Amino acid sequence: MSKLIEIKDLETNFYTYEGIVQALDGINLSMGEGEILGLVGETGCGKSVTALSILQLIRPPGRIEKGEVILRVQDKSNQSKHPIDLLDQTELLMQKVRGNEISMIFQEASEALNPVYSVNNQVSESFLLHRQKELCQDVLRKIEQDIGKGRSFLRRIILKMERRIYLRMREDPSSSLLAILSFLPIVRSYKRRMVDQARIESIKLMRMLGIAHPEEVVRRYPHELSGGMQQRVVIAMALACSPTLLIADEPTSNLDVTIQAQILDLLRGLREKLKTSILFITHDLGVVAEICERAAVMYAGHIVEIAPVDSLFRKPLHPYTQGLLESVPRPGCKGRLRSIKGNVPNLISPPPGCRFHPRCPFVMAKCSERKPALKEIEKSRFVACYLHHQETKKNDT
């Protein structure tokens, strides 16, 4: 599987009154095409910050200090993919990437939707932002049909002018002439065709995603929809332009279990239908087991372990992962729940070296000196722990 996206040594800080919060301290991660990778960790370990950093959506007082996010983009001829470093790009290019190549969906669906605009408006916005040329194509086809119908003389002139405008738009969507035209009051209505076309596309998309009665839903406002439906609309917004990577930031955490299952099914189906890779961020190990192929475990701004889900659950290597899995209550288990002793560290003054070492039952002297790097122990299993580094060294000798 070729690598779709590679994150190298990503560092992000937040400059607050109390001090500099070192939220991400050298994240290393990579995803292949069509893969569902889970990013697991407790609240506050930096999962969302990672997601926002990928899309360069970190705003002051936060700042991405250093690192690389290399994405393989398909260029216009749909052939060779060449890598670009997202953190190096201008805002203008990032706007072309967001919602287009990489999309993101959020935890709180009701917050993610703008309350004063209809569903149609918001889903169409994705199409109108990134798929203008395709929309123009469809509109032109309709105009040709209308011209062919042979209407009145005045109508024909208007249609011919519309055709001119849309041809111009297909060539150059951001031409200044069009900007001027959209300013004039009556002429401005030419946009109506495109908006209508976008609406048709939105309905098609929502039907494909399994939303019942999309023509109805599209006319509604966010507060009129149930939680599950809202999340489906958010997913529709994200998938409008068939992104290669979908970042899902705890999309099911606020939903009840039955809806959760439906949404997970929906997301799983994406991989078959659209070949979308999904970076699934969650704190729920159950969901990880359900939907992810590989999982990366995060703690206090570090990635501590990456492994295929099966081996991760069967034989966790990093002490933190072990602690996590042990603290999950199992049926038939008696006695006290086992928790990891200690507290999550304050990221303004994090522990030196490995950030988990104050709570680690296997701590060694080395652990507080230098941060262990993420090393590949077995095939596609990575751990950042000196325990296992020693073992590899033993294996080497």
Added chain:
Amino acid sequence: MREARSKYRFWNEFGKSLKPRVEELKFSIHRITKSPLSLVGLALILVFALVAILAPQLAPPERLHEPYHIPRDGYAAAPQPPSADHVFGTTEGQYDVYYGVIWGTRTAFRIGFMVVGATMLIGLLLGSLAGYYGGLVDEIIMRLVDIFMSIPTLILAMAIVTALGHSLDNVVKALIIVGWPIYARLIRGEILQVREQDYVSAARAVGCSHVLIILKHILPNSVYPMLILASLDIGAVVLVAAALSFLGLGAPVGYADWGQMVSFARNWIVGPPQNPLAYWHTITIPGLFMLFFVLGWNLLGDAFRDILDPRLRRR
């Protein structure tokens, strides 16, 4: 031995519970010192307070039992420009501007505190009744609030002063009658909001009585918006009182009140053709005093709002 240990533990716990409050206080002070505008506001108020307190020293009154009566230096109509005798010049009828603005500071504080103090109390009482008991009491009080708030402050105050007679005392009375609704509505809103919060339900579940809930949970949370409103309101009240005096409905002629002094200046806006700004001091100086006084309170009120509102603190 055992008692000593439990007492130690009590104070230890108390000290520990204080620590976050001390942290927050330090943060508040940090915010105040970091924001130049709030420091400016504080400074302005302090300066004015000093002026008001030291008024008898700064501008000794001619007649000790009538300190608010501005002394006149003759009876000529045309105002005289600033000179050695009259630091800020004289206004129409030879009233000393310096004396007027100094004692006018006292008048402003008096009016501000009296009106805002009274309206706060009335509003607090009525608003609490409405908020806590609800039902018919709430409806009646809220209709009353609606009726009073449907008429602009200046207009209603004008009407009441016309009915009661033109004097500064009646202006104060009128402003009290007109001003209490905003406090009542504020307190009622806060109480309604706090009443629904989970921590009040939790307190009830543990067995807290009504009175204790009001005192311990509701009032401390409602006090901050009142403080903010009060400091913004002092400025507004002084402005309206000055406007009423300006129109001739408040302080009598020759009284040390900023609005009254500006009303003198109405006739002397434009000086003789060769020196049109000849009488600038009659209007500019009392006006600047008014502006900075109100500005100080507004800055302070804004600073309070930014600092005390828990949601805005950490922006």
Added chain:
Amino acid sequence: MKTYIIRRLLLLFVVLFGVSILVFAILSLFSPEQRASVFITDVKQLRDLQEIIRTHHLDAPIHIQYYYWVKALLRGDLGWSITAHRPVLEAFFYFLPNTIELALFSAPLIIIIGIWLGSVSAVHQNRLIDHTTRTLAIIGWSLPTFWFGLMLLMIFYGYFRGLLPPEALSTKANLYVQSVQFVRYTRINTLDALLNWEPWILLDALRHLILPVVTLTVVQCALVMRIMRSSMLEALGRGYITTARAKGASEATVVKRHARRNALIPVVTVSGWLIAGLAGGVVITETIFSRKGLGWWWARAAVQLDIPAVLCAVLFNAILFVVTNLVVDLLYAYIDPRVTLK
């Protein structure tokens, strides 16, 4: 929708009823002789004071007085204004056009400039432009309207020798406007000048309008700007803004389409209060600039104890406020789809 409007209109009557009680309460603070003197238009009538008191039921029990007063009110008889030398209702319509003209030019400016400045200030939070506009806003909010107006007059009329004069029209224009050749359609100077196609009168009227409009606008604009800024900041912190950015929308689109529409909602509510604030400001502004409008009339009435006129002021403003609130609530329901009119 219709039931909602009907319910609100009923509520309007309840509030008006309450206002009438309030006004009547103020009225009854005066003695019967004072109230009778209101009906006197001629000194000779002083002899008949007791007669007047009897005919107008001014010594009857209070609820009977109220009944007759309301009856007269509904007939359109609000009494006689001594400052205007005509019946109150007539005087009201006589002074109305000048005030409408002032309000017509001020209100849009206040709203547009306030919204624009508030939006800019919020988007560039904590940068120089934000600090500047906020400082200006707070100074504007602290300005005594009457002092500001007088200062403007001193500078632009006194120092600049009559550049921007007070009053509504220059003497020459005034004479022309009152002559036969000029047809008074609306009695609003600027509009009539347009309708009569006399550009020089239009320019003259506009020149006289600049200072009053500036005076009124600056103080109210500060309020609108502050409210817009804080509601814009709140909108910009919400989840849908991050979503819009994640969709690839440009920052300008995010601000204009997503944030602003949500931020305007509280501003619309404040606009209702704005109208109220305008009434108070109008009284002072018209007095300073000697524009003979409603505010000028009411100020003089208060000084000269012209009771019917002052009460007319209270009544009119109450009605205006309640109607404005109804309009604002309907507007609210139109902009915000979450609001359902119960």
